[in-house]
Amino acid sequence: MQNLILGAAAGGGLNTGDILYQLAAFLILLVLLRKFAWGPLMGIMKERQSHINSEIDAAEKSRQEAKSYLESQVAELKKAKEEAKSIIDNAKKQGEAQGEAIIKASRDEAERVKEAALAEIASEKEKAVATLRQEVAALSVKIASKVIAKELDESSQEKLINEYLQEVGESR
Amino acid sequence: MEHGAVTADFLGLTFNLSNVLMITVSSVIVFLIAVLATRTLSMRPGGMQNFLEWVVDFVKGIINSTMDWHTGGRFLALGLTLIMYIFVANMLGLPFAVVVDHNLWWKSPTADPTITLTLAVMVVALSHYYGVRMKGVKEYGAEFFKPMKFLFPLKIIEEFANTLTLGLRLYGNIFAGEMLLGLLVGLTKMGIFAGALGIFPLIVWQGFSVFVGAIQAFIFTMLTMVYLAHKVSHDH
Numbered sequence: 001m002q003n004l005i006l007g008a009a010a011g012g013g014l015n016t017g018d019i020l021y022q023l024a025a026f027l028i029l030l031v032l033l034r035k036f037a038w039g040p041l042m043g044i045m046k047e048r049q050s051h052i053n054s055e056i057d058a059a060e061k062s063r064q065e066a067k068s069y070l071e072s073q074v075a076e077l078k079k080a081k082e083e084a085k086s087i088i089d090n091a092k093k094q095g096e097a098q099g100e101a102i103i104k105a106s107r108d109e110a111e112r113v114k115e116a117a118l119a120e121i122a123s124e125k126e127k128a129v130a131t132l133r134q135e136v137a138a139l140s141v142k143i144a145s146k147v148i149a150k151e152l153d154e155s156s157q158e159k160l161i162n163e164y165l166q167e168v169g170e171s172r
Numbered sequence: 173m174e175h176g177a178v179t180a181d182f183l184g185l186t187f188n189l190s191n192v193l194m195i196t197v198s199s200v201i202v203f204l205i206a207v208l209a210t211r212t213l214s215m216r217p218g219g220m221q222n223f224l225e226w227v228v229d230f231v232k233g234i235i236n237s238t239m240d241w242h243t244g245g246r247f248l249a250l251g252l253t254l255i256m257y258i259f260v261a262n263m264l265g266l267p268f269a270v271v272v273d274h275n276l277w278w279k280s281p282t283a284d285p286t287i288t289l290t291l292a293v294m295v296v297a298l299s300h301y302y303g304v305r306m307k308g309v310k311e312y313g314a315e316f317f318k319p320m321k322f323l324f325p326l327k328i329i330e331e332f333a334n335t336l337t338l339g340l341r342l343y344g345n346i347f348a349g350e351m352l353l354g355l356l357v358g359l360t361k362m363g364i365f366a367g368a369l370g371i372f373p374l375i376v377w378q379g380f381s382v383f384v385g386a387i388q389a390f391i392f393t394m395l396t397m398v399y400l401a402h403k404v405s406h407d408h
Contacts, residue, residue, distance in 0.1 A: 015188045015286050018187060019286060021192055021195060022287050029257060030253045036207050041221070043213075044213040
């Protein structure tokens with residue numbers, strides 16, 4: 001049962017060579033792997049980490065940018081709305097003024113028409129008076145002939161003329 | 173089931189040629205896996221790179237669970253190499269064993285206590301080295317008298333116990349696994365009936381051995397980091 005003796009599985013004696021060989025092999029493996037495998041692998045992992053970090057930073061930055069952009073856009077929109085409102089108000093005011101002016105002009109026109117009508121009435125009246133006068137003159141001639149036909153003294157003649165004249169004035 | 177081994181004497185040292193062969197094979201396999209996986213590195217890992225990065229994260233987790241990353245970061249390469257080397261070494265003896273003239277040639281190198289104890293001594297020696305280097309001789313020495321002075325002998329015994337348990341745990345698990353595999357294979361060779369009977373536990377035991385091999389690689393690395401942390405961190 002040699003195998004059960006510690007370190008004797010290989011068949012007696014301490015395998016000093018194995019110890020040294022294992023030690024050397026492991027250390028060489030460690031150094032080689034550190035140089036050829038772990039180093040580059042760790043490098044790429046670190047690179048990825050920093051890449052992700054910078055990507056997160058960039059995303060955060062662009063998010064901030066978008067936020068400020070949005071804010072400025074909102075402000076711009078508000079401004080545009082206000083502008084549109086003021087334009088509409090202006091137009092309204094202008095329209096009102098224009099309406100006012102139109103109404104005034106039509107009022108003036110009406111006044112003018114009325115005036116013209118009044119003037120016409122006046123002239124018609126004048127004409128009528130003239131016609132009347134002519135008639136009065138003719139009547140006067142008739143009266144005169146009647147008076148001549150009648151013998152009249154001076155005072156009764158005058159009285160008569162006045163009476164006729166008054167009559168004419170009343171009929172006017 | 174007794175197998176001999178071919179030994180050779182060179183420069184006054186005794187070499188077990190089977191161990192030499194298997195250590196070389198394990199090292200080369202680990203080297204090839206690691207180097208081939210990291211030949212085409214990319215920011216978007218795929219395939220082998222992904223696997224290796226998972227191993228890196230796994231070992232990082234082991235280190236982080238025992239000490240803070242500021243002190244532990246330097247042991248990452250050691251931990252990675254240890255876990256991969258021991259895992260590969262544990263797996264090598266599982267699919268088959270090669271026996272030539274009653275001499276066992278192909279086996280797990282970790283099924284030999286010389287090998288596992290070498291690794292264990294190396295780890296404990298490293299822990300002392302880093303303890304002195306990172307804390308200074310005075311603080312390192314003071315560590316042996318904490319928390320009570322009379323515990324000093326126990327602390328000394330602890331160091332040797334740590335070394336022995338670390339090495340022998342690995343050796344015992346792997347050696348026992350291979351021994352039982354050998355017995356089950358022997359059973360299947362005894363006849364058609366015994367073979368039919370033996371093939372099922374053989375498969376089960378092989379699967380279990382894969383599990384044990386992986387667990388042992390993990391435990392060895394974990395304990396390495398625990399011992400290192402014990403020596404290098406200030407909060408003990």
